[in-house]
Amino acid sequence: MKHTLLLAMAGLLSASLLQNADAAEPDGRAVFTRNCSVCHTINPPPKTAPPIGPIAGRYRQKFSSKTSGVASMVNFLKAPSREKSVVDPDAIERFGLMPPMPGLSDTELNAVAEWIWDQPWGGRSQGGGKGKKQQGNADCQ
Numbered sequence: 001m002k003h004t005l006l007l008a009m010a011g012l013l014s015a016s017l018l019q020n021a022d023a024a025e026p027d028g029r030a031v032f033t034r035n036c037s038v039c040h041t042i043n044p045p046p047k048t049a050p051p052i053g054p055i056a057g058r059y060r061q062k063f064s065s066k067t068s069g070v071a072s073m074v075n076f077l078k079a080p081s082r083e084k085s086v087v088d089p090d091a092i093e094r095f096g097l098m099p100p101m102p103g104l105s106d107t108e109l110n111a112v113a114e115w116i117w118d119q120p121w122g123g124r125s126q127g128g129g130k131g132k133k134q135q136g137n138a139d140c141q
């Protein structure tokens with residue numbers, strides 16, 4: 001009797017673990033680690049792309065709501081272009097335009113974009129370029 005109970009509990013446990021790993025709602029951080037961290041660090045110093053913290057700060061500065069910021073980021077990720085870029089143009093000068101990320105589903109892109117939006121960046125309002133320019137209100141629109 002006890003054994004059956006234990007077995008049942010173990011079964012439940014592994015079922016929920018499996019679900020987490022393979023969920024319909026993908027974990028944004030995991031998507032990032034798997035697909036983006038080759039180029040992006042979360043905080044400076046950068047690898048071959050601007051770090052996520054300043055990117056997040058930039059999106060929060062440009063968009064008044066998370067929904068619109070995330071939608072715009074997903075749109076960029078599907079087909080990166082200068083026109084859609086929200087970061088400091090210096091970042092594209094310095095790192096080049098981001099290559100498209102094929103093979104990620106809309107839900108994965110959404111999850112990773114939401115996760116990026118939530119990354120804290122308390123300090124200066126942006127990153128990307130290495131502070132060549134005055135980082136003031138100049139580009140606050």
Ligand code: HEC
Pocket residue numbers: 031032035036037038039040048049050055073076077080084085086087091092095096097098099101104112113116
């Ligand atoms: C091969 C390197 C590389 C990979 C992999 C990569 N990125 Fe990038 N990413 C870049 C570079 C370079 C830039 C800076 C130039 C630009 O904005 O296009 C950038 C810029 C960005 C930006 C700013 C967009 C803007 O407004 O200009 C976001 C957001 C972003 N990446 C998210 C991601 C996410 C999410 C992933 C994983 C799904 C990812 N990146 C994977 C190289 C990469």
